Amino acid sequence: MSDTETHLKKFEKELAAGTVSLVLLAVLAAAREPLYGYQIAKRLEQEAGVLAGKQSALYPVLRNLSAAELLDTHVEPSVAGPPRRYYRITPLGRKVLREWIEAWTATRRSVDSIIKT
Amino acid sequence: MNSTPQTIGEYLDQLRAALAGADPAMIQDALYDAEEHLRSELADNPGMSEAELLAKISGSYGAPEEVAEIYRNQEVTVTRALRPPPRREPSSNPITRFFAVAGDPHAYAAMFYLLLSLATGIFYFTWAIAGIALSMAFALSLVGIPFLILFFGSVRMLSLLEGRIVEGMLGVRMPRRPPYADRDLPLGKRIVAMFTDPRSWSSLFYMLVMLPLGIIYFVLLVVSTAVPVALMAAPFAQAIWRLPVAQIGDIDFYAPAWTWPIEFVVGFLGLFVMLHVARGIGRMHGAVAKSLLVKIAA
Numbered sequence A: 001m002s003d004t005e006t007h008l009k010k011f012e013k014e015l016a017a018g019t020v021s022l023v024l025l026a027v028l029a030a031a032r033e034p035l036y037g038y039q040i041a042k043r044l045e046q047e048a049g050v051l052a053g054k055q056s057a058l059y060p061v062l063r064n065l066s067a068a069e070l071l072d073t074h075v076e077p078s079v080a081g082p083p084r085r086y087y088r089i090t091p092l093g094r095k096v097l098r099e100w101i102e103a104w105t106a107t108r109r110s111v112d113s114i115i116k117t
Numbered sequence B: 001m002n003s004t005p006q007t008i009g010e011y012l013d014q015l016r017a018a019l020a021g022a023d024p025a026m027i028q029d030a031l032y033d034a035e036e037h038l039r040s041e042l043a044d045n046p047g048m049s050e051a052e053l054l055a056k057i058s059g060s061y062g063a064p065e066e067v068a069e070i071y072r073n074q075e076v077t078v079t080r081a082l083r084p085p086p087r088r089e090p091s092s093n094p095i096t097r098f099f100a101v102a103g104d105p106h107a108y109a110a111m112f113y114l115l116l117s118l119a120t121g122i123f124y125f126t127w128a129i130a131g132i133a134l135s136m137a138f139a140l141s142l143v144g145i146p147f148l149i150l151f152f153g154s155v156r157m158l159s160l161l162e163g164r165i166v167e168g169m170l171g172v173r174m175p176r177r178p179p180y181a182d183r184d185l186p187l188g189k190r191i192v193a194m195f196t197d198p199r200s201w202s203s204l205f206y207m208l209v210m211l212p213l214g215i216i217y218f219v220l221l222v223v224s225t226a227v228p229v230a231l232m233a234a235p236f237a238q239a240i241w242r243l244p245v246a247q248i249g250d251i252d253f254y255a256p257a258w259t260w261p262i263e264f265v266v267g268f269l270g271l272f273v274m275l276h277v278a279r280g281i282g283r284m285h286g287a288v289a290k291s292l293l294v295k296i297a298a
Helices: A002-030 A037-047 A055-067 A091-116 B008-018 B024-044 B050-062 B064-082 B094-103 B105-138 B144-170 B187-196 B198-241 B257-293
Strands: A071-078 A081-089 B246-248 B251-253
Touching: A002 A037, A002 A055, A002 A081, A002 A091, A037 A055, A037 A081, A037 B024, A037 B050, A055 A071, A055 A081, A055 B024, A055 B050, A055 B064, A081 A091, A081 B024, B008 B024, B008 B050, B008 B064, B024 B050, B024 B064, B050 B064, B094 B257, B105 B144, B105 B198, B105 B257, B144 B187, B144 B198, B144 B257, B187 B198, B198 B257
Parallel strands: none
Antiparallel strands: A071 A081, B246 B251
């Protein structure tokens, strides 16, 4: 039991590593206004249990997406504490997201067909 | 394992301790993210005490040790996967693009390739002609067949070598291994396969055309470098040593002083044109090499 669990954990971790940036881009593409990290995390929590991992894992990905110029970011002071960093998807980000969705769909389709046989 | 933090400050201290030794920039980011998240959570749940909240957070956001672990791992993999290569999008401004060639390593590498192509061209041509001639001469003798086999083998190895040079200097992806030979086939069949493989013949053809191509490339490059350099130097040569721009018979031609800046600027721009030419020929030649040394077989 415990040894299959470590395999499962590892697999989940790798799956999440591969999909988390896709999910984050998609969330921000669907959002009408810029979102900050906590909101994004909450949104993912509500929508589905896609990312079973810890929410802290989202922040480094957000930062790297914005370093890659797929996200725009700005800081706004908040009432409740430190200034919040808001993220908004860039036109480049939308373009990349479209390609990623295609890649994801193709991968999912082929993985599904292999699993079924 | 530390005790569960009671305040946000304690949580951050534990996180900082757990990240000790890591890249300071990463620690700063991790603390920033954590504080932002925790304060947002706090603002979202006004009734809850900080201690309660932090217990809940270890589930969702992660306990300090877990977060530290995530940052250590995630930062490495995500950075590797997402940081784009430092290459920038080609500028849409044609003037910027014109000058940007000076910063493109491929342009300089292509220059060297074009210079080198005269030497390699002569070598390949000589090798191919000598091989073909000797194969014909030996064809009637006992050593004819073994010599032909050796020669064809050498052509295939040289084509691999040329591929490495082309990839290194022109940046075109070329094979890193010799063409696949089926080890299960008997030796005789493998030798026959070498002769029926169109790639052997196209490689031989490539070696032959490298001589004229090499001469053309070399001359183009030397001329397109020499002319701009001469144009830039001419005003100085005339101003300092009274050297004429041109000499026909006994008559010396001097350029009037007002043309000097123009000569210099045109020469300067000519150097960029030369880099563009080198890069362009390099790309073209890369495509030729790829189609003759690799593609035909595919």
